[in-house]
Every structure is written in structure tokens, then in C-alpha cells.
Amino acid sequence: MNRRNLLKTLSLTVGASIVGTEVLAKVGERSFLYNIPENPNHKSLDKPVTAITIGAGNRGMVYGGFAAKFTDQIKIVGVAEPNAFRNDRYAKIHNIPAENRFNTWEEVFKRPKFADAVIISTPDNLHYEPCMKALAMGYDILLEKPIAPTEKECRDILNLAKKNNRIVAVCHVLRYAPYFVKMKELIANGAIGEVISIQHFEPIEHTHMAHSYVRGNWHNSKETTPIILAKSCHDLDIVKWVINKPSKKISAMGDLKWFRKENAPQGSTARCTDGCKVERTCPYSAIKEYVDLNKRTSVFDVPTGTKDRKAFITEKLKTTNYGRCVYRMENDQPDHYVTNIQFADSVTASFSMEAFTSYHGRRTRVMGSMGDLVGDMTELVHYDFRTGKDTKFIPKAEDVEEYKNSGHGGGDWLLVRDFVQAVAQKNPALLTSTIDESIESHVMGFMAEESRKQNKVMDIKM
Numbered sequence: 191m192n193r194r195n196l197l198k199t200l201s202l203t204v205g206a207s208i209v210g211t212e213v214l215a216k217v218g219e220r221s222f223l224y225n226i227p228e229n230p231n232h233k234s235l236d237k238p239v240t241a242i243t244i245g246a247g248n249r250g251m252v253y254g255g256f257a258a259k260f261t262d263q264i265k266i267v268g269v270a271e272p273n274a275f276r277n278d279r280y281a282k283i284h285n286i287p288a289e290n291r292f293n294t295w296e297e298v299f300k301r302p303k304f305a306d307a308v309i310i311s312t313p314d315n316l317h318y319e320p321c322m323k324a325l326a327m328g329y330d331i332l333l334e335k336p337i338a339p340t341e342k343e344c345r346d347i348l349n350l351a352k353k354n355n356r357i358v359a360v361c362h363v364l365r366y367a368p369y370f371v372k373m374k375e376l377i378a379n380g381a382i383g384e385v386i387s388i389q390h391f392e393p394i395e396h397t398h399m400a401h402s403y404v405r406g407n408w409h410n411s412k413e414t415t416p417i418i419l420a421k422s423c424h425d426l427d428i429v430k431w432v433i434n435k436p437s438k439k440i441s442a443m444g445d446l447k448w449f450r451k452e453n454a455p456q457g458s459t460a461r462c463t464d465g466c467k468v469e470r471t472c473p474y475s476a477i478k479e480y481v482d483l484n485k486r487t488s489v490f491d492v493p494t495g496t497k498d499r500k501a502f503i504t505e506k507l508k509t510t511n512y513g514r515c516v517y518r519m520e521n522d523q524p525d526h527y528v529t530n531i532q533f534a535d536s537v538t539a540s541f542s543m544e545a546f547t548s549y550h551g552r553r554t555r556v557m558g559s560m561g562d563l564v565g566d567m568t569e570l571v572h573y574d575f576r577t578g579k580d581t582k583f584i585p586k587a588e589d590v591e592e593y594k595n596s597g598h599g600g601g602d603w604l605l606v607r608d609f610v611q612a613v614a615q616k617n618p619a620l621l622t623s624t625i626d627e628s629i630e631s632h633v634m635g636f637m638a639e640e641s642r643k644q645n646k647v648m649d650i651k652m
Contacts, residue, residue, distance in 0.1 A: 220579065225586040226368045226604070231620060232611045235263060239613045240305040241332070242268035244295045244320050245312035246280040248488055249334050249361070253309050256606040258283055263610045267305050270295045275491040295320040303327050307357075307613050310334060313407060314414040318343045321358070325350045330357040330613045332606070336419040337625065341636045348625050357618045359609045360628035363601035364428045364552075366608065368585035369567045370601075373554065374432045376583075381572055382558025385433055388539040391553040392425050399525060399545035400474045401486050404449045405511045409521040417523040418442070418642075419635040422543045425552065426529075426638070427631035429541060431622070432556070435533040437630060441647045442638040444527030448546070454517035461513045463504065474516040476507050529638050 215223045238261065243250050246269055257264040268290035271277040281291050292298050295312065299320075307330040310320055318338040324331055325347070337344045337360055351358045364370050377385060394403075402408055408420045418426070430437060457467030462476040469475050479485050481500050490506045492499055507513025525545040532538055556563040561574045573580040587600025605623065612620040621627075630652055637648040 221582040223584045235614050238265040239610050240265050240267045241307040241309050242305045243309045244270045246271035246276040250311035252602050253606050256603045270298050299323045321347050325354050325356050332359050332609050334361045336415050336423050339415045344632050358625040359621050360623045362427045362623040363605050364424050365622045366604035367601035368587045372583050383560025385558050387557045389555045390429050390541045392543045393547035394545050395550040396546050400516050403523045404516045404521045411522050416639045418638050423635050426634045429539050430631050437533050437650045439532040440637050442529040442642040444524040446524050449516050463507050476513045
């Protein structure tokens with residue numbers, strides 16, 4: 191079917207006014223595969239944008255991966271990373287000269303400005319200071335979420351970005367995922383009439399929860415950020431973005447119920463490698479997760495060419511938090527969290543983050559006066575009350591390495607693509623997640639955490 195006939199079919203199926211993103215193919219009765227078309231405002235670059243990466247862990251590798259593939263668009267010219275293995279790896283990938291390799295972020299800014307932009311992909315508690323210094327020195331910034339650990343720090347960054355007329359792109363990558371782009375487009379074009387309510391669900395998946403928020407870098411909210419920001423500021427942000435209305439009030443409940451010392455099984459030990467009697471039957475066994483199944487092992491920095499990968503990781507389990515019993519950690523992050531949000535024009539939303547699922551992948555339901563939308567990031571189904579027909583939209587998107595099927599829906603590299611264009615053209619309007627646009631969802635997160643702790647409904651004041 192050619193494009194003209196396909197658009198005609200779509201117009202008859204869902205109404206001409208809501209056809210927007212480029213459709214690739216009809217794959218079934220009222221089912222369509224689509225992607226996001228090239229932005230007509232993007233331009234060919236005379237030379238690549240240059241950037242320094244601060245933090246060469248997983249997220250730094252993701253954004254750096256775009257630069258390694260699209261060398262005509264962005265070139266990484268410097269790296270700051272205290273982990274020698276990661277520093278070496280990153281420098282080799284991007285051919286970074288020795289004089290532009292640093293152990294700490296402070297060392298980067300002792301040098302005069304030597305790039306167009308800085309990518310900040312450090313731990314949450316190391317976002318604020320390097321971001322403020324980079325802004326003071328005139329860099330544009332790609333800033334990993336959350337923006338900063340406190341509302342005041344978030345507002346400080348916003349104010350300095352405005353004062354110095356710099357671009358700060360927050361890595362709310364879901365805004366760039368074709369699935370959510372289509373959802374927002376359908377809502378904006380009146381596919382379901384007036385939006386009445388939205389339900390959004392993030393199933394973290396039980397072993398992902400154990401890996402990142404019980405054993406991992408984000409296990410203690412006092413040392414990083416609360417899980418509603420560390421994990422779910424994506425979700426608060428995407429709900430706000432697709433509704434496109436200001437938030438007014440928020441309430442939240444949740445707690446740490448399961449990953450506690452009193453729930454440790456009899457016969458368990460401080461580490462899974464200490465002869466734990468229940469290790470083979472425990473769903474959170476570090477040996478099963480990292481050694482047997484070889485999952486999420488990038489955290490161990492296994493050198494290329496390691497002859498016995500399993501032995502290397504087993505040794506790491508004996509000395510790092512990743513080998514500790516999930517019931518005996520210093521964790522405080524809630525393992526279930528629910529929020530209710532009141533937006534302008536009487537629109538309501540509920541969001542639930544749950545650790546104890548066998549699956550991952552965000553689920554969303556949007557209820558409108560003339561139809562509804564139901565999706566799980568692999569497909570989005572529109573039902574029209576007026577015609578009694580449904581139409582299925584299937585996004586053509588692929589998550590990058592280490593994030594395949596993890597719920598970002600292909601948004602990681604699409605974000606970097608737009609950031610490069612924004613910096614090159616000095617035009618933040620080419621981004622959908624500037625700090626101006628992104629800060630509200632962070633305020634929502636801070637107020638949700640206050641609500642959870644104080645057991646009261648909180649006003650959201652921008």
C-alpha cells in the first residue's frame with residue numbers, strides 16, 4: 191500500500207485530524223507500524239558538536255554510544271571518571287587524548303572551556319555542583335535525571351541556565367520514545383476528546399528492584415534521591431507531558447515492606463556466597479542473577495578477554511554490595527509507591543510504581559470523553575466511542591544496548607540527536623525536555639515524597 195492510500199485508510203479509520211506521525215506499514219486490520227519522521231528543523235552540521243562526559247558508567251556509555259556511531263554529529267573530546275577501568279574504556283572508544291582524561295569533575299573545570307557541551311551522567315548526588323560550574327563557564331549541558339537531589343538545587347540550576355542563556359537538556363528520555371510521542375499526538379489532535387483521567391503503571395520487575403534499589407547505587411535515599419525521583423521522575427514527567435496541563439495537588443502512599451531484616455529466611459547469610467542454605471531457591475540470589483544468568487553484569491567492569499567471567503564475577507560478589515543478602519542491606523527505598531495527582535481543568539491521574547512483578551514495561555490508560563487509549567509501550571490501542579472501532583499503533587523503536595526492553599522505548603538516542611541539533615543551532619526549542627519544561631515533574635516528585643512522609647495532600651507550587 192502506498193503512502194497516499196495508507197493515509198486515506200487511516201483517515202477513514204481514526205479520523206483525518208489525528209493522523210500525524212509517519213506511518214510505515216499496515217500490518218493488520220486497523221493495525222499500523224509507525225516511526226517518528228525526521229524533524230524538518232534539523233540541519234546538516236558543518237562540524238560535529240564537541241562534548242565532555244562526566245561519569246562514564248552505564249548512562250555515560252549510552253549517550254557516548256550515539257557519539258561513537260554518529261561521528262559527524264557529536265565528538266566526545268574529554269572524560270572525567272574516577273573508575274580507572276571505565277575511564278580507560280571510554281577514552282579508547284572515543285580516542286580521547288591523555289590530557290583530556292580526568293579523575294574528578296573538578297579537574298575538568300580547572301581548564302579553560304574546551305568543548306561546546308558537557309554530558310553529566312554521574313550519580314544523583316553529583317549532579318548539582320558540576321552542572322552549576324559548567325553553566326558558569328558557558329557550557330551547554332545534557333543532564334541525567336533527576337536534575338538534583340533537592341528542589342532548591344533544581345531551581346538554582348534553572349535560574350543559572352536562564353541567567354547565562356545556556357541549554358540544559360534533562361534526560362527525560364520517554365518524551366522522545368515513539369510510543370509516548372504518538373500518545374501525546376493523539377491526545378493533542380482530539381482522538382479521545384477531552385482528557386478526563388489517566389492511569390499509569392511502572393512495574394520495576396522484582397530482580398531489577400533488588401539490583402538497583404536494594405543492593406545497587408540507589409538503595410539509600412539519603413545518599414542519592416528518593417525512588418520517586420531516582421526511578422519514577424520519568425513517569426511523573428510523561429504523565430504531565432501527555433496531559434499538557436499544569437499540576438495542582440498530589441498525594442502519595444508507600445513504604446519498604448519486604449526487603450527488611452525481619453523477612454530474611456532462616457538459614458540465610460550476610461552474603462549469597464557465604465554458604466546461604468536458601469540461596470538456590472531464593473528469587474533474589476546474587477549468584478543466580480549475576481553468575482548463572484549473566485544479567486546486569488556491566489556493574490562489575492569485567493575486562494575484555496577475561497578467561498573465566500563467572501569466576502571474576504563471583505569474586506566481586508564477595509566484596510561488593512551486589513553479593514549481599516537483600517534482607518540485610520542499609521536500604522530505605524519504598525518497594526511500592528502510589529500517587530494521585532490533580533491537574534488543571536479537573537483532570538486526574540494515578541501513578542503506581544511496583545517492585546514485585548515478573549515483568550517490566552510501562553502501562554498506560556488514558557480516558558477521554560470520546561474515546562480511550564490503552565498501551566504497554568509495545569503497542570498503543572485507540573478506541574473511538576463515536577465509531578465503535580479501535581486502531582492499533584505499533585512503534586518502530588529499539589532500545590540501545592544495556593537498555594533493550596527496559597522501558598525507554600528507543601528514546602535515549604533520539605534525545606541525544608535533538609540535543610546535538612539544539613546546541614549546534616543554539617535553539618533550545620528543538621528539545622522537548624529543557625529544564626524549563628522538566629522542572630515541574632521534579633517538583634511533583636518532591637511534593638509526593640513530602641505527602642508520603644507527612645500523610646497529607648500537598649499543593650504543587652511552581
